[in-house]
Amino acid sequence: METETAILTQNLNAWFGRNHVLKNVNMQIPARRITAVIGPSGCGKTTFIRCINRMHELVRDAKVSGKVLVHGEDIYAPGADPVQIRRRIGMVFQKPNPFPTMSVYENVAAGWRLNGDRRADLDEIVEKGLRMAALWDEVKDHLNKPGTSLSGGQQQRLCIARALAVNPELLLLDEPCSALDPIATAKIEELLYSLKQTYTIVIVTHNMQQAARISDFSGFFLMGELVEFDRAQKLFTTPANKLTEDYITGRFG
Amino acid sequence: MSELKYRFRQAKNYVMFSITFLCTLLTVGVLFFILGYMVWHGASSLNWDFFTKLPKPVGEPGGGMANAIVGTGKLLLIAALIGVPVGFLGGVYLSEFGRNNRIGFLVRYATDILNGIPSIVMGIFAYTVVVLPMRRFSAVAGGIALGIMMIPIALRSTEEFLKLVPNSLREASLALGIPQWKTIIRVVIPTGFRGILTGIMLDLSRVAGETAPLLFTAFSNRFWSAGWLQPTASLPVMIYTYSIAPYEDWHRQAWAAGLVLLMLILFVNVVSRLVLRRRLAMGV
Numbered sequence: 001m002e003t004e005t006a007i008l009t010q011n012l013n014a015w016f017g018r019n020h021v022l023k024n025v026n027m028q029i030p031a032r033r034i035t036a037v038i039g040p041s042g043c044g045k046t047t048f049i050r051c052i053n054r055m056h057e058l059v060r061d062a063k064v065s066g067k068v069l070v071h072g073e074d075i076y077a078p079g080a081d082p083v084q085i086r087r088r089i090g091m092v093f094q095k096p097n098p099f100p101t102m103s104v105y106e107n108v109a110a111g112w113r114l115n116g117d118r119r120a121d122l123d124e125i126v127e128k129g130l131r132m133a134a135l136w137d138e139v140k141d142h143l144n145k146p147g148t149s150l151s152g153g154q155q156q157r158l159c160i161a162r163a164l165a166v167n168p169e170l171l172l173l174d175e176p177c178s179a180l181d182p183i184a185t186a187k188i189e190e191l192l193y194s195l196k197q198t199y200t201i202v203i204v205t206h207n208m209q210q211a212a213r214i215s216d217f218s219g220f221f222l223m224g225e226l227v228e229f230d231r232a233q234k235l236f237t238t239p240a241n242k243l244t245e246d247y248i249t250g251r252f253g
Numbered sequence: 254m255s256e257l258k259y260r261f262r263q264a265k266n267y268v269m270f271s272i273t274f275l276c277t278l279l280t281v282g283v284l285f286f287i288l289g290y291m292v293w294h295g296a297s298s299l300n301w302d303f304f305t306k307l308p309k310p311v312g313e314p315g316g317g318m319a320n321a322i323v324g325t326g327k328l329l330l331i332a333a334l335i336g337v338p339v340g341f342l343g344g345v346y347l348s349e350f351g352r353n354n355r356i357g358f359l360v361r362y363a364t365d366i367l368n369g370i371p372s373i374v375m376g377i378f379a380y381t382v383v384v385l386p387m388r389r390f391s392a393v394a395g396g397i398a399l400g401i402m403m404i405p406i407a408l409r410s411t412e413e414f415l416k417l418v419p420n421s422l423r424e425a426s427l428a429l430g431i432p433q434w435k436t437i438i439r440v441v442i443p444t445g446f447r448g449i450l451t452g453i454m455l456d457l458s459r460v461a462g463e464t465a466p467l468l469f470t471a472f473s474n475r476f477w478s479a480g481w482l483q484p485t486a487s488l489p490v491m492i493y494t495y496s497i498a499p500y501e502d503w504h505r506q507a508w509a510a511g512l513v514l515l516m517l518i519l520f521v522n523v524v525s526r527l528v529l530r531r532r533l534a535m536g537v
Contacts, residue, residue, distance in 0.1 A: 053428060055424065055427065055428055058424070058427065060353060083430055083431075083432050084430065085430075086427060086428055086429065086430040087429070087430025088430070089428075090428075090429075091428035093421055093424065093425065093428075095421060097419070097421040097422055097424075097425045098425075099422060099425070099426070099440055099444070100422070100444055101440075101443040101444055101446075110426070110429060110431075111429040111430070111431070114426065114429070114431045114435055114436075114439045114440070115429075115430065115431060115435070116435075159425070162425075162429070163428075163429070166429060166430070
């Protein structure tokens with residue numbers, strides 16, 4: 001791979017109790033590219049990205065082994081603080097989840113404010129975050145309205161703005177469009193495309209067309225294993241593995 | 254489907270609908286009946302004196318229950334100072350840290366038992382641990398009895414309303430690198446706050462009407478009580494004493510006291526809701 005590596009996983013394993021959900025995943029995710037993680041339900045793709053910002057361990061009985069290097073730094077090193085790590089890695093979830101007690105403005109500012117950071121330039125940060133999420137023009141006159149008063153697609157972009165406002169090094173998205181209609185989906189895809197100039201993006205998606213449309217690299221997971229990882233163009237046209245081919249041609253999954 | 258079968262289903266639907274509607278009507282009806290009955294009997298004795306004067310000696314008409322109104326306020330204040338913090342913080346623990354562990358299970362079990370303890374037993378308990386050592390009936394003793402009674406409901410309702418806060422909000426906050434304690438204070442509790450407040454208000458309303466725990470803790474007083482460590486009159490105990498007395502005038506005053514108690518509870522509920530609504534509107 002000719003580009004710089006943002007995330008490197010080495011022998012990454014994850015469990016829920018006795019359930020072994022990720023098996024020896026070795027993946028090299030390039031910086032400032034969109035990497036899509038695809039695979040059938042229950043294949044471990046969500047668990048995989050939740051291991052990258054140490055969210056996996058929040059679930060009861062969850063366990064991780066192996067290494068995850070983010071820009072060369074092992075985030076599972078002893079003494080690494082998960083709170084600090086999550087601050088550097090933005091995450092967007094399946095269902096839009098703006099904080100219901102907060103306004104649009106407060107939602108975007110939450111990453112700073114709730115960390116006790118009373119910055120003078122919060123107005124600028126909020127505007128920049130909303131502009132990056134391509135939401136500014138739609139909400140600039142309603143910044144004090146509750147975040148939950150926006151439409152579903154707007155809410156999801158608000159969540160992207162909230163994640164971007166803290167200047168993360170990476171952006172992880174867990175099926176961000178699965179609860180949205182096609183027009184809202186198109187907007188988010190467009191947005192991700194423009195964001196990859198600055199950010200390393202990892203997106204989990206159920207939708208193979210979406211993965212093929214927006215990703216530069218794709219990884220196919222099956223039963224907790226990374227079956228194939230390659231340039232998206234190659235993976236979707238001439239997959240090396242028979243299982244990948246079966247999945248992308250719709251023979252199962 | 255045959256015509257007959259369709260008719261039968263229609264009839265069944267109609268009957269079931271009527272029954273559910275009637276039951277709803279019955280519930281609301283009972284409430285309005287009690288309200289109306291109290292107004293009917295109590296409103297005539299309700300005048301300015303009732304709120305400002307002390308009870309008159311037996312045989313003299315008139316007088317009021319100013320001391321009992323203030324006394325109930327004092328008792329509820331002490332009860333809230335004990336019941337609300339303990340119940341609220343315990344509820345936060347159960348919802349945020351004690352969902353699946355042994356301690357959580359035990360605490361939940363214990364509170365449910367505590368909730369089932371008859372209120373008179375609570376009175377005896379406060380009598381033994383507070384009244385006897387201090388050698389006096391007092392507002393503090395009554396407040397403690399009521400405060401302990403408040404804990405289980407405050408705790409379980411706080412827990413239930415916090416559990417209703419979707420986990421996705423906790424995750425959104427944690428994923429922003431916000432520590433768990435701040436997530437709980439700034440995201441989880443504000444989201445469930447309205448429900449928690451409702452639960453605590455209901456809890457307070459419930460103990461406001463308790464008589465049994467007060468009989469041998471706060472006791473009663475026909476005069477102003479000289480401080481927190483003196484026997485104190487309260488509306489429920491006054492209602493109890495006045496309604497079993499053989500005087501027509503006292504019966505009327507007992508009805509009036511019931512009405513005042515009800516209005517007091519209503520007032521507190523409405524005000525707390527209004528305050529909350531304003532706070533939310535300001536986006537605090």
